[in-house]
Amino acid sequence: MDERVREHAAVLVDWSARVEAGDNVVLSVGPDAHELAVAVAEQLGERGANLLATYSSGEIQRAYLRAHDGDFDEDPAHELALAEHADVFLSLGGGRNTSATADVPGEIRQAYRKAQEGVREARYDTRWVSTVHPTRSLAQQANMAYEEYRDFAYDAILRDWEALAEEMARMKTILDEGSEVRLVSPGTNLTMSIEGRTAVNSAASVEYDSHNLPSGEVFTAPNGTDGEVTFDVPMTIQGESVRDVRLEFDDGEVVASEAAEGEAVIGDVLETDDGARRLGELGIGMNRGIDRYTDSILFDEKMGDTVHLALGRAYDACLPEGETGNESAVHVDLITDVSEESRLEVDGEVVQRNGRFRWEDGFDA
């Protein structure tokens, strides 16, 4: 086993999920994430945690969903009970084909997601962390050789998370104290309110309300979004290629949408429910260990020089006690490159220009 697989497992279990003896852990394993699962199992055994492994396969999902009539039972008792009795939920992504579910009809997919809302909420109440094992299919999606992709992935995952958390704390302070964010970039001129919202210093650990490994972003929950935005970072969403999505917002809601590719997928997303037409997240990528787009949301949205917005569900961590954020069965991230002709302003003050943060060398005030 590549020593980096063991290091990845140790970061996941210790830094990210803070697993302790007696924790009831659900380990969700993708078909090609087997090797990482073995390394994680070893870590869990060492810590005296209790392990139950589930199997997360796009091909199984596809077969099940396509055969179903779409009238799904809400939150099946066995799935709900498992999630409700788990302390930790670790998702090890890694399939054999990132388009494995591409031919599942959108309405079936949506109906299933809606029916699983309670299960998902219960999972979000655990110390959950999503990561991926660098697989051949992810390498292919990134247009990279397998070995090259592994180097890329471990560069992003095996970082000095404590140091990055310190840098990101600066951005969190700016957002926590700010009221209005403006994002300007080619095809983008958007304002949104972040008044009273709390930013998350997403340092890849549940201790920071951060649930992705790798992470390296600061995000908050905006509202009252107005203006237009173009997402120029290419992505695959629900197994389909999506390019240059353009959304127009009025008083917080999407009023027009188009895309150079994948317009139907975006349409499906927007029609899921009311909340799917509003933003649940504004995120600022700060992981400079990620140096290129690889068509994987887990990596792309964390990259330095990018800003992302998510349609749908807001994370509770961004909301003041007792306040409800945007509710939706979906949370779909879309990314825009801010490395050129771009600026991010908080209350009229430029925080990032052409990719440089104001505390970095080369920032042009």
Place this chain on the structure above:
Amino acid sequence: MDERVREHAAVLVDWSARVEAGDNVVLSVGPDAHELAVAVAEQLGERGANLLATYSSGEIQRAYLRAHDGDFDEDPAHELALAEHADVFLSLGGGRNTSATADVPGEIRQAYRKAQEGVREARYDTRWVSTVHPTRSLAQQANMAYEEYRDFAYDAILRDWEALAEEMARMKTILDEGSEVRLVSPGTNLTMSIEGRTAVNSAASVEYDSHNLPSGEVFTAPNGTDGEVTFDVPMTIQGESVRDVRLEFDDGEVVASEAAEGEAVIGDVLETDDGARRLGELGIGMNRGIDRYTDSILFDEKMGDTVHLALGRAYDACLPEGETGNESAVHVDLITDVSEESRLEVDGEVVQRNGRFRWEDGFDA
């Protein structure tokens, strides 16, 4: 996909587990049983059942158990809750190495099994069925080519189960009405009481209290076993090769044991708990679609011309209402060939001689 994979899935879901709309199904998937899992998922979707897939990997199990100090939490709440809320539990065996857990210390293995007793009991309360996908590792264990092994496995699995159930009903009647069984064979002269016990017509369906696919055996729960028995069918138990186990019973309990190979494994089994030294099962193989030993308990114990006995846990289905059978954390089957110089008597009357049942052509009364 080989059409037989789909047929296997249909037999499992319809004939074996009797899955209906709304059933909460746990699908336990071995790493190389993926293809069968896809076919089963399709069947479950068609029927409107609720699917949760778990991942059953010997390598993950090994990594976890070897790293653990052996002081396992009893029946972790998340595992127990999942089992308790399931209606159906389908186990699709199929790993990459049948010896994957061979170097897990026996005492760790036993401690884990003991700690999982409640989870196991909850699973036995569902409509549970165990089957295997014919994999390369199973072919290797059977000393067969992969294609040859697939033919073998599907011959055993895709049978006319209703017709076999009718034949097996004869044996069930004999055992239900009988009081004492005597088994005589080279190295074997054993008597046991079956008074008041109910035999199971194991026709590969929960409707018959039968939980294996393939099946094709009639079994009951003996007690008061006396005499000696030699198990001459070669097997792999807990990843280790076991040959010619010889047990001596006195008043129901093993008082001496030896083996040409794997004596330590048998010793570990016997030391699990008190119940591990007593028999939980007497089974008579009646599936003539299985024409050779393949070192897989699921197939070998069902083969015509064999009788098997299990150390450990008795199945409730064999016991009169309110009576408790042999209790143990283990259930380990051992098989003896009865094709030559052998006879099975019930209350002094020969039921099977040299492999022929008394209703078959060639039976020599």
